[in-house]
Amino acid sequence: MTTDYIEPIFTATNKVLNNILQLKEIKQGPTAVTEELIATKKVNISIGITGDLEGAIIFSFPEEMALKIVREMSGMEIKEIDKFVTSAVGELGNIICGNALTTLSQNDYCCDITPPQVIIGIDNKISLASEEISIMPLETNFGEFDVNIGLCNC
Amino acid sequence: MLWKEKYKIGIEKVDQQHKEIFNRLNNFLNVVRNDEEMKSKLEEIEKTLDFMGQYVVVHFDSEEKVQQEYNYPHYEEHKEVHDRFKEEIINFKQEFEADKYNEDLVMEFSGRLLTWLINHVADEDQKIADYIQK
Numbered sequence: 001m002t003t004d005y006i007e008p009i010f011t012a013t014n015k016v017l018n019n020i021l022q023l024k025e026i027k028q029g030p031t032a033v034t035e036e037l038i039a040t041k042k043v044n045i046s047i048g049i050t051g052d053l054e055g056a057i058i059f060s061f062p063e064e065m066a067l068k069i070v071r072e073m074s075g076m077e078i079k080e081i082d083k084f085v086t087s088a089v090g091e092l093g094n095i096i097c098g099n100a101l102t103t104l105s106q107n108d109y110c111c112d113i114t115p116p117q118v119i120i121g122i123d124n125k126i127s128l129a130s131e132e133i134s135i136m137p138l139e140t141n142f143g144e145f146d147v148n149i150g151l152c153n154c
Numbered sequence: 155m156l157w158k159e160k161y162k163i164g165i166e167k168v169d170q171q172h173k174e175i176f177n178r179l180n181n182f183l184n185v186v187r188n189d190e191e192m193k194s195k196l197e198e199i200e201k202t203l204d205f206m207g208q209y210v211v212v213h214f215d216s217e218e219k220v221q222q223e224y225n226y227p228h229y230e231e232h233k234e235v236h237d238r239f240k241e242e243i244i245n246f247k248q249e250f251e252a253d254k255y256n257e258d259l260v261m262e263f264s265g266r267l268l269t270w271l272i273n274h275v276a277d278e279d280q281k282i283a284d285y286i287q288k
Binding site for chain 1: 155180184187261262266268269272273276277
């Protein structure tokens, strides 16, 4: 299976987070492949992809990181995960995927995205249509999070 | 929601408008997120939505005019993004009018607005600055 769409997703994540949060550096850890996605972090933002690639990209943030992101953006004291927080982080996922799709369209992948879905909780099984899911761990000065890519170019 | 010097695009009028939008939205977020009852927030929400509906149109027009003056090559794409945003504000205004006491609806809109606006000013508008400076 070709997975040439993974790098553009990393590049978009890096770019958008740098622009919005002025992150110093995003370190990309080794990508793991799994058949089943069990949430290991509390705030999961799923963006559906349709078209030449089908499936979803899921951004998984620890609670503290999601709060820190929204604190940084809003300049406000944010103590708990609520609709405001999930919506702000959801839009972040939306923008990252939008950016990634622009690059992918130049590589002849023509896709669309669907609005962000928020899945809160650890240990939940997150269903994805694809047979394989690539888990890309990323390390930033805001915390560690994962980008889970469950796409199929079939 | 804090304005940062790095958001400047170097066109005084546009930078001032961006600052004004950030200030107004900052007040809006403070009202939306305080612990008061929804009833006491309605006036500020309505005021901000009216402001967004009017001022943002004026601002987008100024920004689009600058892009045309400089023959900015991504004018059409950028205008499309502006038009979609204006449409979103109109849609939300309608939803809000129909369901004024729905706090979740307002929270959801505010969160999206926060991220959208920062990204737009910190990324998409910076491309205009980069082009002009070249």
